[in-house]
Amino acid sequence: MTARYVLTSACLTSGTMNLTQSLRVFLQGRDKIVLRDEDGETYDACVNWQHNRLEGLAPYYAKRRLGVNDKIALHLEGGEIGLEALTPSAKPARPRSTESERPRPQPAEPLPEKPEKRVKVTPYPKEVIFPHKPATSEVPAFSADLEVLGFSRESSSAPWVFRAAMGRRTFHLALAKFGEMEAKELLSYRQQGRVQYAAIVVGESSKAEALAEIATVRPSGLLQVGLGYVSPEALQRLAKLRSAFPVGPLDIERLLREGRIDLEAIQGLENEISKVLHERGHFSAVLTLLADQRPQQVFLLADLMPMAREMNLEADHLQEVLQSLSSPPFLLLKRLSPGEFLMRQSVEQALADWAEYAQVMSRRLQGVLQDW
Incomplete structure (x- = not known):
């Protein structure tokens, strides 16, 4: 099976x-x-399931001189x-040579110039938009949390722009740490249509200061301003x-539509997830x-209720699960009449049949991806 991957600046930075x-x-x-790789050289890589990434590619990126996109x-x-690097500009590193094979330098001959590397630029270069800011700066810690949550970073300085690609839906988020840039400047990035959302990143203990900064732009509330705030604690x-x-x-x-992502705002989402996990x-x-x-x-349903009560299961919960187990793809039960079931197997x-079904579907999906 063959798949394709497009490199981002985050991939290159972290390898x-x-x-x-x-x-x-x-x-x-x-x-x-x-x-x-293409030359037969091997690299040991680790699968970081917690951060949803494959680690250990830095030597290969450096060898092929790969860049963004x-x-x-x-x-x-x-x-x-x-x-296999598919970009024509990607070149392998120069082969190593032993001391005896290495030619002696000729003083009279000038050293060869390094080949010019082609660089792709974005439609809005940071130097033009924000001439007073450096071209690159240290990547903030919250970038890693957003990447775990499915975002990709598309800028190398503030405002930190992140892209969420969801098939038919895509949106961009611009973030800047509190004090890193003026609220009016960050808001203009959204008003000009370059991103759909913009927010100040500020710790839970400094939210009041961030709200005061936002109020200087337009004191009519977060939703009307179009500029919110995000706490790194909530992202973590x-x-x-x-x-x-x-x-x-x-x-x-x-959460962004509500104007804030902090520990208080995500409680509702945590409660929803807790309910789903409880149903599981x-x-x-x-x-x-x-x-x-x-x-x-x-x-009968009544036959299971004494033990179900000991497990804190109510009759309606038991009925819902039994109904699900009577339908595809489970088909563990057959419903004979209201409250009466046949145990098929x-x-x-x-469980063994379900596991086999999952494996068959996995192999079928691999075939579809290979054809793609």
Whole structure:
């Protein structure tokens, strides 16, 4: 199977590659992988599932002299990943030579000039928009949290612009740390249509100062101003939350529309996720109850209720899960009448069948990705 990957500045800076859908399927269950380049040279890479990225690509990026927007073909075969730079300007490093083979320098001959490297520029160069700011600066810590949440960084200085690509929907977010640039300047970036959202990044203890700064632009409220604030503490918690539930850019956008992302604002999202995880727990509890039922045995909802109450399961929760288990793709039960079910097979056998179904679908998806 072959996939393509487009490099971002974040990838080049950290020597990493985000885990795309094809990479996640291929690397499932692995923590380490061997990378092999066009010359047969191998690199040991680590799969960082927590940060959703493949680490250890810095030597290859340096060897091929890759830049932003350069493309790499990934050949996902066997126990390793083949790397192939698709950008014509990418060149391999000069081959090594032994001391005896190395020619002695000739003083009379000038050293050859380095080939000019082609550089791609964005439609709005930072030097033109913000001439008083340096071309590059240290990448802020919140950038890593946003990348975990599905964003890609597209700038190398303030304002820090992040892109959320969601298929048919895409939006850009401009951020600047409190005091890094004036609120009016950051707001103009949004008003000119370059981004859909703009916000000041400020710690939880300094939110009042940030609100005062926003009020100097237009004292009519966050939603009317179009400039909000984001706390790094909230982003850190959302990034950690993603390890238990797939939080993504759409959830972040909903918070941005409200004008703030802080610990108080994300409580509602945390409550929603907690409810979903609680329902997943109900599903597991009902499977535990059904494990005592024999195949082809008829039982009533009332037969399960005494044990269900001990597991803090209400009758409506039990009924909903039993109904789901009677429908595709589970088909563990057959509903005979209201409150009456037939146990088609054992829970153990059903779990094995579901696992096989998941593996078949995974192989089918790999075939689709390969054709693509």
